[in-house]
Every structure is written in structure tokens, then in C-alpha cells.
Amino acid sequence: MTSNDTVLVLDFDGTVSIGDAPVWAYADAVLAMIDGDSGEQIRGGLKAFLEGDPASPSYIDGYAAVAALSAEAVSGEHRDAAYAASRRALAQGMLDVTAPEDLASFLHELGATTRRVLVTNAPGEGVVQTLEALGLTGELDQVITGAGKPDGWAGILPSLLGGRPAENLMAVGDIWSNDLAAPAAAGCATALIDRFGRESAPADLVGDKFESLYDGIRTWAADPAAFRREHAPAPIAAAD
Numbered sequence: 534m535t536s537n538d539t540v541l542v543l544d545f546d547g548t549v550s551i552g553d554a555p556v557w558a559y560a561d562a563v564l565a566m567i568d569g570d571s572g573e574q575i576r577g578g579l580k581a582f583l584e585g586d587p588a589s590p591s592y593i594d595g596y597a598a599v600a601a602l603s604a605e606a607v608s609g610e611h612r613d614a615a616y617a618a619s620r621r622a623l624a625q626g627m628l629d630v631t632a633p634e635d636l637a638s639f640l641h642e643l644g645a646t647t648r649r650v651l652v653t654n655a656p657g658e659g660v661v662q663t664l665e666a667l668g669l670t671g672e673l674d675q676v677i678t679g680a681g682k683p684d685g686w687a688g689i690l691p692s693l694l695g696g697r698p699a700e701n702l703m704a705v706g707d708i709w710s711n712d713l714a715a716p717a718a719a720g721c722a723t724a725l726i727d728r729f730g731r732e733s734a735p736a737d738l739v740g741d742k743f744e745s746l747y748d749g750i751r752t753w754a755a756d757p758a759a760f761r762r763e764h765a766p767a768p769i770a771a772a773d
Contacts, residue, residue: 538646539754540693542716543673544706545653547594548726548743549636550663553583554628555619556595562615563599567606575602585729593708623659632667633743640672647754650675652689654682654711686715700761703753705746709734722753722760737764 543549560579564572581589582598592598600612607615622628640649649672653660657678664670680689694702699720706712707726713736717723724738724746737760738749753760 538697538701539757540648540650540697540702541640541643541750541754542650542652542693542702542704544708544712545651545655545660545663546596547707547728548705548712549632549651549669550630550667551633551743552628552630553595554630555623555659556583556599558619558622558628559596559616560599562618563603563607563612566611566615567603571606575599575606578602591731593710617656620656620659624662626662626666630663630667632669635747636743637668637672639747640669643750643754644672644674648674648693650677650693652677652680652682654680654685682711683715686719690716690719690721698757700757703737703750703757705743705750709736722757722764724750 546555556579560576564575567575578589579595579598579602582592583595590598590601592601596616603612619628623630643649651660651664651673655678660676660678661670664673664676677689680686690702700722702716703722703724704713704716705724705726707728709725713723713725714734717735722738723736724740725734725736726741726743726746727739728741730741737753738746740746749764753764
């Protein structure tokens with residue numbers, strides 16, 4: 534493989550930035566607008582989801598949980614303002630987040646042959662500062678914020694592939710519908726971080742943490758065509 538023969542595409546929240554503090558900051562900003570018992574119900578519902586309570590509804594992530602739980606109590610406009618406030622707090626380093634273990638060194642290792650790209654729906658405010666704080670800025674070749682996934686993939690994927698075979702791109706993320714569905718449909722490789730073991734869509738690699746996917750990603754980067762032949766997507770429920 535020569536430099537940039539393969540493209541590794543990473544999500545941000547829940548993939549390279551780990552921790553529930555940003556979700557709770559969003560929830561707290563929403564709850565500040567609510568009076569009465571409904572606030573405690575929202576807090577309890579979010580807590581149950583983030584702790585993996587099997588009785589909790591299966592929201593796509595914590596942000597979606599807050600939006601759904603507060604739908605009748607707060608307008609969309611107010612939720613947008615609350616989200617913006619939470620991203621400002623993230624940008625200011627006020628929220629506790631971490632990177633997956635050894636992620637910087639793993640990305641550095643791949644950098645000899647693989648273009649490393651972050652694609653996130655989150656705005657630049659909060660993302661740029663967090664990547665710097667986590668020591669990841671120098672290990673990424675490109676950062677795309679405000680991507681508008683899943684619809685945004687229609688323009689992003691062809692640009693990132695740049696004429697490469699589809700199998701030479703692997704998308705990594707924690708939300709199937711946003712992060713992986715469109716790349717999978719295009720024939721790209723996929724790796725899902727399935728924190729609670731609740732997903733049921735097909736993926737090439739599946740793990741409850743990003744770290745558990747490193748070896749599989751190395752195998753893909755070394756020979757994407759062979760990886761595709763040997764790792765046909767299987768239902769996540771059937772994966773080890």
C-alpha cells in the first residue's frame with residue numbers, strides 16, 4: 534500500500550470523544566427551561582438510557598434521548614439553544630471527555646498508508662478544541678464538521694473516495710443510521726461501536742469500544758479487497 538490508498542472515516546461524539554458529560558450539559562441546559570416534575574422525569578429517563586437499562590427506549594444516542602424526553606416540554610428552538618450552550622462549554626474545556634485508549638498512536642500508525650478523516654454533524658465549536666485537547670489534531674488529515682449525516686454522505690463519500698474502490702474506505706461510528714448506513718450501501722467497509730449491544734444492523738466489525746476494533750481496522754487497511762472477501766457484513770446480534 535502507498536500513502537493514502539485507504540481512507541478511514543471517523544465520527545466524533547461517542548467515537549473519538551468519549552464521555553457523557555456533553556450530553557448531560559445539553560440536558561441541564563434543557564432542564565433549566567422546565568418547571569415541575571417533568572424535569573426529574575427527563576433526567577431519570579436519560580440516566581436510565583446512559584446506564585444501559587434494558588427497559589429504556591432505544592434512542593440513537595443521548596442527544597436524541599434528551600430531545601425525545603423533552604419534546605412536550607421544550608420547543609425545538611429552545612433545545613437548539615441548549616445544544617449550542619453545551620458545545621460552547623465543550624469548547625471551553627469545561628466538560629470531561631476522553632479519547633479511546635491509545636487512539637492517537639493507533640491513528641499515527643495508520644497514517645503511513647491511510648488518510649484519516651473526521652466527519653461529524655457537530656459544529657466546529659467544541660470539536661476543534663476537543664481534538665486539540667485530546668492530542669488528536671495532528672493525527673487527522675481532514676476534519677469535516679456540520680456534515681449533515683446521513684444525507685450529507687451523498688456529497689462527502691464521492692469526494693473522500695476520489696476514484697478509489699469503495700472497499701478502500703472504512704467508516705467508524707456509534708450510530709448506524711447516521712455514520713454507517715450510507716457508506717455500507719455504497720460498498721464501503723464499516724465498523725460499529727455498539728456501546729449497549731442494542732444494534733441489529735449489519736456491520737463488518739462490531740465492538741462495545743473503539744479499542745476492540747483496532748486489530749480489525751489494521752487488517753482492513755493492509756488489504757481492503759481481502760478484508761471485504763473475508764468479512765462480509767453479518768447481523769450485529771450474531772457477531773461475537
